[in-house]
Amino acid sequence: MPTAAASSSHASTTVEDVVRRRSGELLELSHSLHAEPELAFAEHRSCAKTQALVAERGFEVTANAGGLDTAFRAEFGSGPLVVGICAEYDALPGIGHACGHNIIAASAVGTALALAEVADDLGLTVVLLGTPAEEAGGGKVLMLDAGVFDDIAATVMLHPGPIDIAAARSLALSEATIRYTGREAHAAVAPYLGVNAADAVTVAQVAIGLLRQQLAPGQMCHGIVTDGGQAANVIPASAELRYTMRATNSESLRALETRMAGCFAAGAVATGCEHTVEETAPAYAELIPDPWLSATVRAEMLRFDRSPVPEEVEASVPLGSTDMGNVTQVMPGIHPIVGIDAGGASIHQPEFAAAAAGASADGAVIEGAIMLSRTVVALAGDAAQRDRVLELQQRRAS
Template identity: 75%
Template sequence: MPAATALDDVEELVRRRGDELVELSHAIHAEPELAFDEHRSCAKAQTLVAERGFEITRAVGGLETAFRADYGSGPLVVGICAEYDALPEIGHACGHNIIAASAVGTALALAEVADDLGLTVSLLGTPAEESGGGKALMLEAGTFDDVTVAVMVHPGPTDIAGARSLALSEVNVEYRGKESHAAVAPYLGVNAADAVTVAQVAIGLLRQQLAPGQMTHGIVTHGGEAVNIIPGRATLHYAMRAIESDSLRELEGRMFACFAAGALAAGCEYDIDNSAPAYLELKPDRWLVDVCRDELRRLGRAPVPPDVEAVLPLGSTDMGNVTHLLPGIHPVIGVDAGGATVHQRAFEAAAAGPSADRAVVDGAIMLARTVVQLAQNPDERDRVLAAQQRRASGAAGGTQS
C-alpha cells in the first residue's frame, strides 16, 4: 500500500467514525468509576473493537478491569493504551474518557491497514492510572512482553508532543498509640494524632532542603474517632515525586525518617505500606515524538517547542514504566477548559465539551498516522523490532533513540 494511501485511510476511518468515538467518550464521562472498579467503562471501551472483529482477552494480568483486544498477525505489535479510571469526587477531571475513546479510534483505524503494514493492533485496557498502577501491574504480569511499541494520548490544557513526567511513589503510614479519656486521664493515652502532627511538621521543614524536581504532598486519612478520646490510631497517605527514579529513592529515605520521627516523639508504633507500584518517569521515544509533533501541527494545533517541554510542570503516570521497557509516547492533546487544568472541576466539565470532542478525533488521527509512518520507515521499523527481539532474548540494551 502506498504511504500516502495508508495515512489517508486511517484518518478517513477516524473521521467517519468520529461520532461513535465521541459518543463513547461521553458515555464513559457520564459514569465515572474509580481505580480497579471501572467495570462499565471497561466494557464500553471494548464494544466498538469487538464489533470490528478484534479478539478480546478479558481480565489480563489478573486485573478484572483490564483487557487486551487484538487484530492482525504482523510482527510489529502496536500497543494502544486506553485509560478509563476517574478521580474521587471530581470524576473525569483528568479526561480519561478522552484517552479511552482516542485509543479505540486509533485501534479501529490501524485495523484497516494492519494486513498491508504487517501490524498486530493491540488495544490495551489499562485500569487504575490515577491510583494503583494498572500498567505497572500488567507489565509485571507479562501483558506487554510481545508489544513492540506502545502509544497513548492524554488530554491537558495545551498540546505537548514530548510530554515528560515525574517518578512517583505513594505510601500509607499508620500510627498506633493508646486510647484514653481526653479529660479524665489523657496521661494514660498515647496520642497517634500527635505522631501525625510531628511527622507533618518534619516534612514541612524538609521541603526547604528538597532537591530540584523533588516534591511531596499528602493528606491525613484518619485522625481519631471523637474529640473526647485520645486517638489510638491515625493514618497518613503521602505521595513523593522526583524528576528521575534515583532522586525519588533519596527522597523516600528522607521522608521515611520524618514518619519515624513522628512515631518516636509520640511514643507510637507505626507501619509504612506502599499502596501501589512506583511510577517511573516517562522516557518518550524521540523519533516517535518528532513525528507526533509534526502530526499535531498538521492538524492545526500548536504544540509547545521542545525547549519549553523541558520546563513545564509535571505530573506522574504509570506509562513511564512502559516507556522504560519499550519505545513509547504519551503526548498531551490540548482541551480548552477556560484556563483550568487537569484535576480541577472545570476541566471535568470541559472533558465532555466541544474542544474535548475534537481532541478525541485529533488524538486518534495523530496516533494512527504516527504508527503508520513507523511501519513504513524501514530503519525505524527495524530499530523497534530489534529492541523487541533483545527484550525477548533477555539481552541488555536500550530501546530509546
C-alpha cells in the first residue's frame, strides 16, 4: 500500500495538473466576471457564473446559503476533513473589479475543481463557498452567524494585490451612518429660525480631525458626506455622514468607536440638532492567519519563484479589512496576497481594475489555485496538522 506521504505527493501533482488542464475555463470565468461587475448583495450573474463549473463537476450546490440571495455552498466528497474555499465576486461602485474579486472567484473555483479529483483519496469534503458583499455588507459574517461554516475545519482563499504576502493580516473595521436632523429656514430671510444639520456635519468632522492626533497606533478613520443639503438658500434640515473606523484588533476598534461617538455627538450638541448613529454592516474582525497554513503557502510562492515579503515584516505591511477576518477568528484559515503587475497601482484604483484582467492577473488565477489546492493537500496528508484542525472543529461543535 502507498504511504500517506506518497499519496499526498501524488495528490499534489494531480491538483496542479487539474488546474492547468482547466486553465482556459478558469480564465474565461475570471474575464467574464470582470466584464460584468456587480455590487454587494446584487451579484446574481456573478454568483451563477462562479458555481457553474463545480455544478457540472458534480458538486451538490445549495443556493441562498445563509439566507443570502447571492450566496451559495457547493459540496463534493464525504471525507471527515471538511475544507472551505471562499469565492468573492462583488465589485466596487464606479471602478468595477478594482479589488480583483474576479481573480478570487476564479482561483477558488480552480482550487475546488482540483481538490475534487483527490477528495476520496485524502478523506476530504470540499466546500466551495460563494460569499457575497465583502466590500460592503459582511457576507461571510452573516453566513457564519447562519451556521454555513459550522462543519468546516479550515478555510482558505487568496486575494490579489501589488505584492506577495503569505501570512497577510487585516484590520478590524466597523462602518456607521450618522444622520443629523434640524429645521429648515430661508438662509437670508430668517436663518435664525433654522437648525443647520450641515453645520453639525462640519463640527463633527472638525472634531474628528482634531481627534486624529490622539489616535492609538493602528487606529484610523475615514468618511464621506452623503447628504449636505439640497439648496444653498435653505438651511438644511437633514445631513448625513458615513464613516469607516479601523484598528489593529477588535478591542482597539471598540475604543475608537467610543471616541468617534463623542465627535458625532459634538455636532448635534453644538448646533441643536438631533442625531442617530447606525451600524451599516456587521463589524469585521482582524485577520489571524494560521501559521502552519501560511508557511505552506509561503513555500508554494517560493516554488513559483515569487517573492513574498519576509516573515518579520508581514505584520507591518499596511492592509485593509476583510470579513475573512471573522472566519479566522473561529477556525484555522488563510488569506494570502498574490501579487499581480498593476504598473505601480494598488487595489481600489482604476488602474488595478484594468490590470485584474491582464496577463499577470491570469497568472495569479492559475498559480493561486495551484498554491491553495496543494496547501490543502499538504494539510490533509499531515497527520498532526489534520488532527489539529479536526480537533478544533470538534471543540466548536460541542
